[in-house]
Amino acid sequence: MRLDKYLKVSRIIKRRSVAKEVADKGRIQVNNKLAKSSTDVKAGDIITIMFGNKILEVKVTELRDTTKKDEAKDLYEILSEKRVDSAETP
Incomplete structure (x- = not known):
């Protein structure tokens, strides 16, 4: 599955x-x-995603083409979620 579609379906x-x-x-x-x-x-x-001042690291546990909102959390496991200072971001 494409990365952009997975991020949408999983609601990350x-x-x-x-x-x-x-x-x-x-x-x-x-x-x-x-x-x-x-x-x-x-x-x-x-998957590691760098949002403005947050770095989110998740492990893909399942792939689905569509999902309901409450089932979306089953598609990934959060490994870490870190806040970073704006001076540290590239």
Whole structure:
């Protein structure tokens, strides 16, 4: 499944267009490699997303084409969520 679609379906990022934009700005890594919105994601992959002052690291546990809001949390496991100072962000 494409990275941008996974982020939308799992509701980590609310819109696919926003997920694509974040990925294209170089703020997402899959298994410690810079990822594009078209990067293929599979179960077991580690996704690191750099939001403004937060770094979120999740493990993909399941892939689905669609999901209900309350089931979206089952698609990933949060490994870490760190706040960073604006001086530290690249």
